[in-house]
Amino acid sequence: MDVLDMALPVERLLCEKATLLESPIGATFELTPLCNMDCKMCYVRMSPEELRRKGRIRTADEWLETARQAKVAGLLFLLLTGGEPFLYPEFRRLYEGLKAMGLIVSINTNGTLLDRETVGWLAKNPPRKLNITLYGASDETYGRLCGNPHGFTQVVRALDLCEEFGIQVKINYTVTRENADDARQILQLIRDRRLESTVAYYVFPANRKEETDNSASRLPPEEAARVRILSEVARLGMQTFINQGRALLMIEDGTATTDKPPHDTAFTCRAGKSTYWINWQGRMLLCGMTDNMQFDLDELGFERCWAALKQAVRATSCSEKCAGCPHETFCARCAASAIAETGTFEGTPAYLCRLYDCYIGQIRELVGALETAGKMDS
Numbered sequence: 001m002d003v004l005d006m007a008l009p010v011e012r013l014l015c016e017k018a019t020l021l022e023s024p025i026g027a028t029f030e031l032t033p034l035c036n037m038d039c040k041m042c043y044v045r046m047s048p049e050e051l052r053r054k055g056r057i058r059t060a061d062e063w064l065e066t067a068r069q070a071k072v073a074g075l076l077f078l079l080l081t082g083g084e085p086f087l088y089p090e091f092r093r094l095y096e097g098l099k100a101m102g103l104i105v106s107i108n109t110n111g112t113l114l115d116r117e118t119v120g121w122l123a124k125n126p127p128r129k130l131n132i133t134l135y136g137a138s139d140e141t142y143g144r145l146c147g148n149p150h151g152f153t154q155v156v157r158a159l160d161l162c163e164e165f166g167i168q169v170k171i172n173y174t175v176t177r178e179n180a181d182d183a184r185q186i187l188q189l190i191r192d193r194r195l196e197s198t199v200a201y202y203v204f205p206a207n208r209k210e211e212t213d214n215s216a217s218r219l220p221p222e223e224a225a226r227v228r229i230l231s232e233v234a235r236l237g238m239q240t241f242i243n244q245g246r247a248l249l250m251i252e253d254g255t256a257t258t259d260k261p262p263h264d265t266a267f268t269c270r271a272g273k274s275t276y277w278i279n280w281q282g283r284m285l286l287c288g289m290t291d292n293m294q295f296d297l298d299e300l301g302f303e304r305c306w307a308a309l310k311q312a313v314r315a316t317s318c319s320e321k322c323a324g325c326p327h328e329t330f331c332a333r334c335a336a337s338a339i340a341e342t343g344t345f346e347g348t349p350a351y352l353c354r355l356y357d358c359y360i361g362q363i364r365e366l367v368g369a370l371e372t373a374g375k376m377d378s
Contacts, residue, residue, distance in 0.1 A: 011104075014076070018274040023074040024306050026275040028288060029066075030081055031088040032057050033280050037110055037146040039135065041176050041214040043206035044083055044288070057280050060090035064097045066278065069302035071101055079131075081108035081288070083280070086118070096125065104128050108172070110135070112151055114158035123165035129196075130162060133172045137185035145178040145217075159193065170196040175227045176203060176217040183227050187234040199231035202332055202355065204289045205340045221351060225358035229366070242370060245363040248330065252360055265316045266335035266345040272313030276306065284309055289336035319348040331356045 018025035033046040034057075046054070067075065078098060085091060086109055098105050111132040122130070134155060136142050142151030162169045171190050175183060190197045203218040219227070233241045250256035267273070271286040272293075278284050283294040284305040293312045295305040313335075317323075322333055333352045341349035 026077040028079040028277045030279045032083040035084040037148045039146045041217040043208045060094040078103045086113045111158040112154040119161040131170045136179045137182035174200040201228040221354040266318040316345045321348045
């Protein structure tokens, strides 16, 4: 998820300016790889034993010092994530310290640990957004996908508490083979509660965790495209979706053009331009989906890490096929997906090519069916 997601219009202008100036305005702090669930597609989660073998988590003082350096460099928007960030031992002291700096802080969480006392504490100094990931529409799905047979009940309790205490919630839904059948129920829950949402229909390979293979959880491209359309219809409404679909088909058919410029590096996002990710070991990454570029804060300090990350991004390029593809500005391909799927930033991720083809094909079928029905009605 983009750390700058859900920014206000004036804040988005600041973000665009920061990207042009290569000023690091947005960051994600990955506080811990520990989690109370064990989702099959997760690329970060470790057991306590794995954590002990690979290092230690950073102290709150270390994170606060990093935040102080980052703020001097331009940090304004900060996302706290994990693992499960509410398992971080010094979470409250760290959160309060970050808020005292004037940072705009959001939190990613699975929601299962949010009891009345915790939500009440948050409500006294609320985050910009509490991003709760919804993994299914039943306890059975949570048990199958996450190893938590009470997860859905726990998340619904959290949503009720957040509504009671007035905390802004955004739902993240990652679609997998294990929870795809829950899509309509999840989207209905989001509508009924009038919540902001993001649906991740593409599951990244778990490259950051070598011992994990999450390929069995990923939907075939045809099914991922179907869920993408379902989520867009739910978010936009059918008529707006159809209007946008017709406009996209005109571009596909060459009867219209797009003013979206092509990208001059492998990166279609703000990573290494105005945003970055710091993992639980204190290493600056492009984003949470890949650790192919990483720079040690303890060794280099913040300014040198940021300079190195920017330079590394400038030196990348996407594949010739992607750069010349008419779908390039609409496809979900990004640098992280290219290297995750192919092993290089210059690679062409075939899965995403197929997903986009299926998406366009299904829009074409839907628009065609509606037009045919309209002619019959007339």
